Amino acid sequence: MSRQAFEEAIEAVIDEKYQEAYELYSKALAADDRSNHQFTSKIFASRAQCSLKLNNYSDALKDSNEALHFDETNVKAYLRKGVALYNQNFKEQALEVFARALEYDATNEQSKVWYEKCEKELLEIKSKPAAPPVKVKHSFYQSDRIVTVQIPIKCLRKDQVKVDTTDKTLYVNTKIPSSGSDYLLDLELAYLIDSSRTTFNVTGTNIEIKLYKREAIQWSSLDAQSTTNKALPPVTMNRPLVDKAPTYPSSSQRAKNWDKVEAEIKKDEKENQDEMGDANAIFQRLYRDSDENTRRAMNKSMYESGGTCLNMNWEEVSKGRITCEPPEGMEWKKYDS
Incomplete structure (x- = not known):
């Protein structure tokens, strides 16, 4: 199914139907x-190429990063990542990406052209006086x-900030x-995260991003390429990833397992939920499950006591x-008709 959709997408690209191709690649x-990591990367x-054709450069960048996550030797993914960065005016970062593509394939003509284009434009920019970034x-x-x-x-709104993550970037x-200048942070992360849980918030003074770890490892740096990160071996943090339940103060010398108590209460409530507060249901169940002598005892005791006493011992x-x-504090009187 996946390969069939992939082949159909290629045909749509040949016909220059890029939106249709994008949807087929998504399928x-x-x-x-x-x-097959190489196929997934492909x-x-x-799909990143389709996004470039549709001028969706941030989507192209995200898909390129995903492609490189599955296959770091995918030259086309480097090329498309570089083009996406270039079109968002991040030319220095784009130049680095094109250089990386040429490390894997020095004969790739497209990578050469884009590298030279970026290098030339950056030299022209540097030759002009500009305010310090x-x-x-x-x-x-x-x-x-x-x-x-x-x-x-400072002074940002959440809709003005673009945050994307993969499990590694x-x-x-x-x-x-x-x-008015652009800000870009594009990192290969030190360790794997669960990108599906990433959240971010924007306050009056900060962009704050929460990345959820796959493992309880002490991060010495965010960047996988950091010399500090490479020099130090992974260190497991003291506390486990599973949250420990809170404890409650008590004068008892023996600790009380409140989770166990709560579980027992819930179990009891579940088992008796159809009977709680319903005397008739209780009586019916007891009567149904009893032998003949027990039933006779129940009928006789309830009838003779006016419904105030249930005895199952014949x-x-x-x-x-x-x-x-009658219940304590109450007096039984025969009803006068």
Whole structure:
């Protein structure tokens, strides 16, 4: 199913039906089991090309990163990532990506052309006097489960910030209001995350991004290429990834397992949910499951006590008349018709 959709997408690209091709590549990815990493990488890279044709550069960048996650030797994925960065005016980053593509295939003509184009334009820009760029230094802190990245840019709205992640990459793009210049953070992360859980928020002073760890490892750096990260072996953090249930203060010297108590209560409620508060249901169940003598005892005790006493022991009930036993504080009176 995945390969059939992939082949149909190629035909749509040949016919220059890029939106149709994009949807077919998406269909191929949905059916792909990810067992063949090179094939999965090829689908992502091909969908990235459709996004470039449709001028959806941020989508093209995200798909290129996904393609490289599955196959870091995919030259077309590097090429399309570079083009996506170039069209978002991140030419220095694009130049680095084209250089990486040429490391894997020095004969690739498209990579050569784009590398030379970027290099020439960057040299022209550097030759012109320009105001010094605004540097924004990001920081992060972590728990055993979450890495929180903070980027101190003021006066932004959430809809002005683009944040994308794969399980191995982080991409942030916005404009700095104070200068109007572009800001880009594009990192290969030190360790794997669960990208489906990534969230971010924008306050008056910060962009704050929460990355959920796959493992409870101490991150010495966000960047996988950091010398610090490469030099130090992974260190497991003290606390496990599973949250520990809170404990409650008690004067008892023996600790109480409140989770166990709560589970027992819920189990009891579930088992008796159809009977709670319904005396008739209780009586019916007891009567149904009892033997003949027990039923006789139940009928006799309830009838003779006016419904105030239920005795299931026939040996006791058969010895005499059952007296009325009203609840404490109440008096039984015979109804006068």
